[in-house]
Amino acid sequence: MQKIFIFMFAVICASLHSQSKIIVKNAANQQPISGATVKCGRTVLGKTNASGELEFKTKCKKADVSAAGFYEDEVVVDKVMEIFLSTEDPKTKTIQEVTLDNKSDPEALRILREVNNRYRENSPQSLPSYSFKSYEKISLDIDEDSIKAYNSFITRRIDSLQSLPETPMKADDKKDSLESVNIMKLVGSSKMFLWERASEFLYSEKHGEKINILDNKVSGMKEPIYELIAFRSNRSDIPKEIKEENRNLYRFFLTDSIEIDGRQNYVIRFREVGYKKIQNNRKFNGYIYVDKESYALKKIESNSKVKSDGTITSIWKPIEGKWFLVKEDFKLKMGSAAFNLDGDKDEKETEENKKLKKKFGTYAFATADYFDFKTNPETNPKNFKGYSISVENTDGSTINQYRTEELSDREETTYTKIDSLSNKYKLNQKAKALAGLVRGKLRLGMVDFDLSRIIGYNKYEHFRLGAGAKLNERFNKYISPDAYFAYGIYDKDFKFGAGVDIRTTLEKNSFFRVEYFDDVMAAGRFSENLWNFRMKLMNSGVAINNNVFNGYRGFKVSYENDLTNGLTLNVSAKRTTEEALFDYNYNNMGREFDFASSTITLKYSPNSKNIMTSQGKYTYDQQFPEFYFNYEQGYKTLGGDFNFSRLDALISHNFKTKIGVTGVRLYGGLITGDAPIWKNFTMNGLANGRTGFNFNLTSYIGFATMEGGKYYSDKFVGTYITHRIPWYFKSIGKNVSSFDLIYRGIIGDMKNPELHQFEFQKLDHLYNEVGLEWNNFLSSQFNLGFFYRVGHYNTPGFKDNFAVQFKFKILGF
Known part of the structure; x- marks a missing residue:
């Protein structure tokens, strides 16, 4: 019997924990709006009471809020939410445009200064150590509100194409046409891209931060594009909306206070400078919630001027006196496509035809949930060895145990359909080619071309044209030959070089290199090793x-090793013949000399x-x-x-x-x-x-x-x-x-x-x-x-x- 009561108590606690409360107000006068409808997709969660409040339970990440006479808006689901709706009444809108103040509220600025002054004190990084885990989901998709309209459009589009009279068509054109239709149908039932990632964050005052990527699962690719791993996050940086130097970019207004988890919070609304009128259904760009007692950030909602362009929401919570980020939600518009609903591409653009067009926006979505927080845990120096980020798994076999919510049918479909599409169109190779551009390389199959060698200019050669190529890991994981050549337009001479890298391990940067070269350079250049x-x-x-240039030819052997994440060592020995390419005579010894030398190079970058x-x-x-x-x-x-x-x-x-x-x-x-x-x-x-x-x-x-x-x-x-x-x-x-x-x-x-x-x-x-x-x-x-x-x-x-x-x-x- 006692076990039953404990079980029932746990269920009740869990139920209370998932309870959410929303407060809906009029943006013009801050009065509560009664009868406002709150939806999760098509499911109505309820309507606000006379105080503009509604308590509800949902698994949805976002909720839509609408009320008669007001523009609809959306909010990221939290324990307590407050949202201000702008009126649709044109007369009221005009009044609001005139009365908007273009000066920040002094009290709001005072509060934000305190937030900045105490940010380090409130941050987890003021602790001796901490750890937590995260589950992140990044995707590319059309807006959820447009999926039904998109599928309806695709169905009509295919029907209209099938009703057209058959015309002679080349086999390749027919194949391209069918594949185009298949891709259009795929977008209707699947996201275009999905990346799940589970990570563990470790921090020590002595050793810094270490991130262990516990598992990855990426649609259409065998491994993630780690070069694109960083996206805007408020996890460890001060949000740009409250930075002192950005005060001139926003106008801030203190509105009221709100209670969240038994703590009082200031609510500050803000908008971008020059945003003096109600445009695109939105009066303010966002809201900042500040804990009254500690002046710590509780929540930031940052919206674009145009509602459909995107939103960013970050939510913190206090754990043993420090404020940890617990949730992030991003929605950023990447572009849109317009389709003519009647399927006639050649028709002239008239007002009537414009009405037949339907636009579908493409968005980048990112959500992150942070959990399993531990403050002041014992730290083992071994856990911080290696690079800042280590990857434990990339096949997605364990990702399910870190998910904070189940995948939707649309997301599940993404993995199967995009994977098959990837094999067909070699998306994995193309993604790696994109990643190579970040490093200044053009990747084609097993060859990386050095973009920096294509063209250059100096006063000796004038225009210098050339090419450089290196065989990448698709050729061999340990051995990587490379070569380059260049031609000077003015000196009419060829230069070239060739070498090979031999890795000693795949765990870190450690390799031997042998190279030969015959080239020119400006005399006295500072080392760029x-x-x-x-x-x-x-x-x-x-x-x-x-x-003033000199020529050099010879060979060099070297060894490079990352001793730690921040310390790199390179040792080399070379034998060269070098000569002045200008009128020169050193101490009556001539202009050409032989050199035998060794070099040691150190790079120390402890915080990179x-x-x-x-x-x-x-x-x-x-x-x-x-x-x-x-x-x-x-x-x-x-x-x-x-x-x-x-x-x-x-x-x-x-x-x-x-x-x-x-x-x-x-x-x-x-x-x-x-x-x-x-x-x-x-x-x-x-x-x-x-x-x-x-x-x-x-x-x-x-x-x-x-x-x-x-x-x-x-x-x-x-x-x-x-x-x-x-x-x-x-x-x-x-x-x-x-x-x-x-x-x-x-x-x-x-x-x-x-x-x-x-x-x-x-x-x-x-x-x-x-x-x-x-x-x-x-x-x-x-x-x-x-x-x-x-x-x-x-x-x-x-x-x-x-x-x-x-x-x-x-x-x-």
Whole structure:
């Protein structure tokens, strides 16, 4: 009998736990709306009472809310929800447009400042350790409200096609037509894409964060696209809607308070700047719920201006005084297709025909449930070894035990139908090709083509055309040969290289490499060993106005190993013959020399996040600080002409304060012993050196106003400092713009410049340039910078000191 009572008590508790409460109000006057209908799909969950409230139970993730005289809206199901409906009455709408205030409520701003000030204190990462699990589901589909209309349209479409008179058709055309119809039918009964993922999150104050992907299941693919693993999440970052620097992008209004789980919460409504009128059925962009006692975030609902364009909802809950994210729900519109319901493509576009068209939106959906929270568990250092993310399983065999809800029939169908479609159209290979583009590679079968080698420009070769290819893991998981060639339009000469990587393990980045090369490069280039693709791409134009080049040919053997997630070691030895490709004579010894040397390279990036994929290591989240160090030693005893030591180092850091985000690069180099000019360091000038307008593309360590190839040093130190002003604004379009203040400085020296018998200058005074960069210039994907030279090297002519610089936003800091 006692067991029966315990069982009944557990059932009652579970029932109470699943109970939800919604409060529906008028957006114009905040008065409750009675009789509002709440639905889960087609199922009516109930109607609100005189207080605008309704309690209900449902397994649905979202609910639709409608009331006579108001625009319909939707809400993510939670224990307590509050929603404001906008009136359909045109007269009331006009009044609301006039009365909307374009200034934020001071009390709302005060509350948000407290949220920011206490965010770290309320965050789980203020704990010594914690752990939890997650179940995430990402899909691509048409909107649920449109599925019935879509299927009806497809049925009529097929019927109309079948009723047309048969016409002679080629076999290929007939096959394409049938496959097109089959795909259209498939979308009616199945999602276009589905990815389930179960993960375990571990955190230690000492060891940082570790994510174990417990299992994956992806429709149409044998393994996930890990390069696309990161999508916008409020799990560990401050939501953009409440960041201090984004205050100018929104207007905030404190409305009332609401009780959730026995705790009082502030409710702050917000809308985007310039959103002064009720448009597209929505007065506000979203709601922020703030716990009154702790000023922690309880919930954020962020909507697009246009209701159909998408929503993002995040929900937190307190666990032992810290606020953990427990639920996320994303819906983002990816595009739409319009179909003519009468099936006549050739008919002219009249008003009547427009009415016959039906639009079906395609959306990306993502839901995440977080559970099994543990605070201050004992941590084992072994659990944090390896990369930031480790993958335990990818076949989906255990995913069912982590699901927080059962798959719908439509989702179940996705796996069977998309898998068969994938085999037919080779979707898995195409997805991997897409992932390769993130790394700067074009993947075709077992060959990866290096996109960075297709075309380039410098002052010695002018246009440089070429190609590079590497055999990937489809050829062999352990052995990967590669080769490249290039041709200079101006010097009319071919360059080439070939090598092979031999992996020692598939668990991490660890391989031997042997290579041969015959190429040219700008003299005195700073080392780019272990730089990632984005950094190299940004610095690729550093020699665009430098015609001082040297040739090099020889071979090299090396070994690279990731000692930890953040520490990489590369050791190498090479034997080369190098010569000056300009008028040069070093210490009356000529212009061509033999070198035998060894190099050790270290990269330390403790906060960057990596994952091992079938294509190799991938850094999906580059974080600062980062440290790069190179030491090269030349040997006479091994057949070289010189004994020398060359070292260089680069430190990059990015940190945020209340006055904005500051980025710093500090770099320098030193060479001792005997060595020709190209073993020394050029100072990376980007200017053309002629009188007139200076315009150039940005580089990682270049100077917009400095003449290229003019200055050389055997020791130097330089810095690049950028500070983003915490003022974000919109000019035109959707992108957000901001301004960066920039300073670049460098100083060096040359001990015996006369030995080089070559015309150059040593940089023995501090070279300075200051600039202002407009990020997302006119809401584009480009940054526009203006720079001016100041200090010792400033000249009387304004044009000589001034430069304009262009930068692709994607290159980042």
